Each structure stands twice: as structure tokens, then as C-alpha cells.
Amino acid sequence: MKLVIGIVRPEKANDVLEALYRAEVRGVSISRVEGHGGELDRVETYRGTTVKVGLSDKVRFEIAVSDSFVQPTIDAISAGARTGEVGDGKIFVVPLERAVRIRTGETDQGAVTPVGGAS
Amino acid sequence: MSDLLPIAQAAFEPDTGDTAWMLTATALVILMTIGLGVFYAGLVRAKNALNTFMMCIAALAVVGICWALVGYSLAFGGTGDFIGNFDYAFLNDVGFGPYAEGQTIPHLVFFAFQGSFCIITAALVSGAVVERMRFSAYLVFLVIWSIAVYPVMAHWVFGGGFLFDGGTLDFAGGISVEMGSGFSALAAALVVGARKDYGRQALLPHNGVLVLLGAGLLWFGWFGFNGGSGIGTGNQSVLAFANTLLTPAAAIATWFMLDAIRGRKVTAIGAATAIIVGCVLITPAGGFVSPGWALVIGVVGTFPCYALVAWRPRTRVDETLDVLAVHGLAGFLGILAIGFVAQEAWNGVEAAGLAPNGDGLFYGGGALLGDQALAALIAPAYAFAATFVILKAIGFVTNLRASQHEEAIGLDVVYHGEEAYPTGEGAILVSTEAGVEEPRPVADAG
Numbered sequence: 407m408k409l410v411i412g413i414v415r416p417e418k419a420n421d422v423l424e425a426l427y428r429a430e431v432r433g434v435s436i437s438r439v440e441g442h443g444g445e446l447d448r449v450e451t452y453r454g455t456t457v458k459v460g461l462s463d464k465v466r467f468e469i470a471v472s473d474s475f476v477q478p479t480i481d482a483i484s485a486g487a488r489t490g491e492v493g494d495g496k497i498f499v500v501p502l503e504r505a506v507r508i509r510t511g512e513t514d515q516g517a518v519t520p521v522g523g524a525s
Numbered sequence: 526m527s528d529l530l531p532i533a534q535a536a537f538e539p540d541t542g543d544t545a546w547m548l549t550a551t552a553l554v555i556l557m558t559i560g561l562g563v564f565y566a567g568l569v570r571a572k573n574a575l576n577t578f579m580m581c582i583a584a585l586a587v588v589g590i591c592w593a594l595v596g597y598s599l600a601f602g603g604t605g606d607f608i609g610n611f612d613y614a615f616l617n618d619v620g621f622g623p624y625a626e627g628q629t630i631p632h633l634v635f636f637a638f639q640g641s642f643c644i645i646t647a648a649l650v651s652g653a654v655v656e657r658m659r660f661s662a663y664l665v666f667l668v669i670w671s672i673a674v675y676p677v678m679a680h681w682v683f684g685g686g687f688l689f690d691g692g693t694l695d696f697a698g699g700i701s702v703e704m705g706s707g708f709s710a711l712a713a714a715l716v717v718g719a720r721k722d723y724g725r726q727a728l729l730p731h732n733g734v735l736v737l738l739g740a741g742l743l744w745f746g747w748f749g750f751n752g753g754s755g756i757g758t759g760n761q762s763v764l765a766f767a768n769t770l771l772t773p774a775a776a777i778a779t780w781f782m783l784d785a786i787r788g789r790k791v792t793a794i795g796a797a798t799a800i801i802v803g804c805v806l807i808t809p810a811g812g813f814v815s816p817g818w819a820l821v822i823g824v825v826g827t828f829p830c831y832a833l834v835a836w837r838p839r840t841r842v843d844e845t846l847d848v849l850a851v852h853g854l855a856g857f858l859g860i861l862a863i864g865f866v867a868q869e870a871w872n873g874v875e876a877a878g879l880a881p882n883g884d885g886l887f888y889g890g891g892a893l894l895g896d897q898a899l900a901a902l903i904a905p906a907y908a909f910a911a912t913f914v915i916l917k918a919i920g921f922v923t924n925l926r927a928s929q930h931e932e933a934i935g936l937d938v939v940y941h942g943e944e945a946y947p948t949g950e951g952a953i954l955v956s957t958e959a960g961v962e963e964p965r966p967v968a969d970a971g
Contacts, residue, residue, distance in 0.1 A: 415933070420722075420725075451943070455954070459952050
């Protein structure tokens, strides 16, 4: 059981959602974050004030999956988010100690398996 | 009126009331272009809001200059059937005397008033290509379009061209402004092509309040646009002013009803659209029809426009902000409506010798409907064809579109180096007006 964290470009978020859907990965949380991953700073000028903007908008996916779903999830995020330019984002996989489905009280494997889906 | 030669300036005393109103009306029409920028900016995504607004600001700059250099002369110089001449190029002979016999205001005021029309018409076309057109290519387009398209159509109806001579009635630019922009927009959308995410993702308005505010400013300005098109404060101007209140009111109410029937909810973006549909419907007819018919035009004309606004997004044509439905179609309907419901008793054009027929079909004047139908066929054809050719030609020389990557980032950052809603988070100060040279970190990006 792992937590897959994918940080992607906001404009690719829809493509990632679509790829996850096709890979039959269900149960996703997303949040808007700002980050810096080595892409070029953008220079903005407002009248006499010039700034370098080091933080870019990103979308962070968090997906708890059973072990057999880790690779398909990674593949789907990669396929959906890649443009080939610096700033496409990162995927982190971290071990997940416990998971509980609040509605039923199911834990762990049962909790990360979609309702009616195969583990 | 058919003799458009300027008379000697020395003997001319302008009517102060007329001149004061026309000066005001010109400023109101200029405000419409800003209102249009607010309206369009609200309708696009936040990352393109400034670029979209800048397309309107660019029209104020580029078209304003082109109008003074040659545009005005091509529209209002001479009495050629198809296009004017260069008599007034570089504002030659445009001074304090009147433009034509019978006018009560200085030529310079007439020039500025007509220029504000050319500016907003060009800005309207941008609605078809927002969120993906290259800004520099758009500037080139503005130059050519504001010389080759608008002045020609304005000459036909206002400057002594063949529609003017033939008796077609168009009070404030249903032909040159509304059909001119609407059908140009369709051509522009087809040549430039759809946004990369069109039809795949929901591309929603980012700020409904801006949309309503912009529509409100447009309506406010439209009182000068229609109310000034009598070039004074005569009965036609007064009639058009009142009708500019009535037709949009009827259009909004009708749109409410259609919204409620279709989706059980009355929408705000729909109401903003209805304001503009109403203003456009009465633009050509304002000074020619009774207030009662103005209300009817608002109700009846809204149906086809509503249908086109609802249907267009289901097609592959990404005519993004529906300039065709809101301006092209509504202008077309307004021009035709004159042929049915114009009344000599209200407009007095025959008595004043302005046109051969003041009565529409319902009042015994069948000939007028024919003149209106002719204009309603020729104007769209010219606007569409000319814009299509101009954009194709520019497309041969340079890219019309931003790259897919740039489109994804958003055109505000790509073309203007600014954001509409910057937070300042993660921004590192490079220089300020106070002259700080050393980069000074204001937020740790690490």
C-alpha cells in the first residue's frame, strides 16, 4: 500500500485525470500548490518594478493505492503530465502505514480498493 | 444630403447644443471600447485576461492612428460607389467647418465620432480569436483591417456609397459595425483555428462580475453610439436614444424567459449577453422605428440570437466570444427589421430628403425592404471574404497563433510579462523605481 504523490503542471491536470481514469485508478485528491523545480524564472514588469517569479503554479495529486496499482498509477501520471520541457513535475511514492474508509470502517487494503473494483 | 462637398469654413457657426452632444457622444463611444475590454476579459480564463483586454486597447491605438491617416478619408472622402478617395488623408481639410452641407457641427468632431466607431468595430473582431492569437500578428491585422474593411463598409452606408444612394437605411452602423464585425469574426475564427483545448476541456469565464460590468458600460456608451448617430440633437437622435433604453430591456426580459425554459435558471452571463444583443438589434433601426416597435424588435430578435449562442459551442468553430451571434446576426436582424417596421411618421427621412423611402412594408413601403435585404446580403459577404483573405495573407508571412506551449502557459505572461492577478508570492525584486540594483530576495523560493 503506497501513497503516490504527483506534482504536475496545472494545464496538464486534466490530461492526468483522464489518464488515471483510463488506467482505472479511482480515488484521487488534488490541490493547487506553488513550487519551484528548476525551470527558468519568468521576468515580469509592472511599470518600474521588475521581478523574477521563481514559484510556478502546480497541481498536486495524492492517490492511495494497493501495491499492484503503483506502477499503473505512475505510468498514467507520467503519460498525462509530460511535455518534455523543464517543469513537468515529480512523482513521489511513499509507504502508507494505515488507511481507513470512514463510511464503512474498512481498513488498509479494503479502504484503498474502489467500491466494486478489483484490488 | 447627397452633395457631400464641404462648404467654406469661414461662414460656419456650429450649433453649440449639437456640438456639445456630439463631443459627449464621441467620448461615450470611446468608453465602449474599454467596456468591451472588461466584458471580454471577464469571459476568458484568468491567464489570458490582460491579453484579451489589450486587444481592445491596441485597437484604440492602432485603429485611431490609421483612421486619421487614411481610414477616415476612404470612408468619407468623395462620393464613389464602392470606396472614398484620399481627399481627407492625413486630415487634410478636416477643420472647424462642417463636413457636409446641413451639418451643424465642426468637421473635426464628425471625424472623431466616426473614428470611435471604427475603433470599437475592430476591437469587436478580437472576440473571435482570443486566448490563442499572436499579439504581433493581431496588430498587423488591425492595421490592414481598419483600412481595407471598415472604411469601405462605412462608405457604403454613411459616406455616399451605393447603399447610401440606393436608399438603404442604417442609423448607427448595423451594416458597417455589427455585420462588419460579426462576419469578420467568423472568418477570423475559421482562419486562426480553435483553441487547443476547445471541445476537450471546459473553458469557462473567469469573472462574471466583470462580464456584467463590461456589458453595463457598453450599454451606457451605446446611448452615445445610437443617440449621436443623428449627428446632432434632432428628432432621430432623441428617438434612437429612447429606443436604446427599450430594446435591450426587452431583450434581457426575453433572454430571462428563454433561459428559464431551457435550464430552469436565469443566468447572469446570459443577461450580460442579452444587453448587447438588444443594443445591437436597435443600432441600425434606432432612429427609424417607433418605441413600440423597438420593444417588439427586442423580443423577436432575441430568439435567433439566443439559439445561435446556444448552438455554436456544439460546433467545431471556436468563434470564442460569439461575435457572430451577438453582433453579426443581431445586426442582420436589425437591418431587416427596418424594412418591415420603419415609419416615416417617426423618422421623417423622406420629408428631410435623407432617403427615398421612410416607410417599411407594414406601412406601405415595399421598396425599402428590398434595399434592406440587399445590404443584409452584401455586407456579410464582403466582411467575411475580406477578413478571410487578409488573415490568410498575414498567415503566409508570419504565425497567426501562439505555440501550444505558450497557449498552455497563458498569453498574459507570454506576450505582456504580467499577470492579471499577481500574488507576489515567490517574486524576487530585480529593480524598482527607487533604483535598487542588487537583487534582493523577498521570498525564499527554495
